[in-house]
Amino acid sequence: MHIYYYDENFVYVGEDVISDYDEIPKNATSVRPQEGLYLPMFNEKKRTWSESASKEYIDSLKPKPQPADAVTMLKKQVAMLTHQVAQLQRGGTS
Numbered sequence: 001m002h003i004y005y006y007d008e009n010f011v012y013v014g015e016d017v018i019s020d021y022d023e024i025p026k027n028a029t030s031v032r033p034q035e036g037l038y039l040p041m042f043n044e045k046k047r048t049w050s051e052s053a054s055k056e057y058i059d060s061l062k063p064k065p066q067p068a069d070a071v072t073m074l075k076k077q078v079a080m081l082t083h084q085v086a087q088l089q090r091g092g093t094s
Contacts, residue, residue, distance in 0.1 A: 003028040004042075011052060012040040 041052035
């Protein structure tokens with residue numbers, strides 16, 4: 001049987017497998033935290049897990065947008081300049 005441990009603040013700290021005949025420790029439950037929780041917290045009365053992480057904490061875990069790499073930026077600039085030169089050679093500016 002899988003059991004899910006929580007700390008003194010009821011925040012999830014890990015899981016383990018025990019025999020079906022073993023007693024579940026006081027700081028654990030057989031109720032599995034649902035997927036998608038960043039910092040699961042167990043409610044002993046309701047026997048459910050809920051999100052305890054703040055929005056700021058969750059946002060800090062999400063990957064930051066990566067800046068375009070230098071080669072890609074240079075390729076775009078070269079394409080733009082090539083287009084402008086071609087327009088000038090044809091006598092237009094649009």
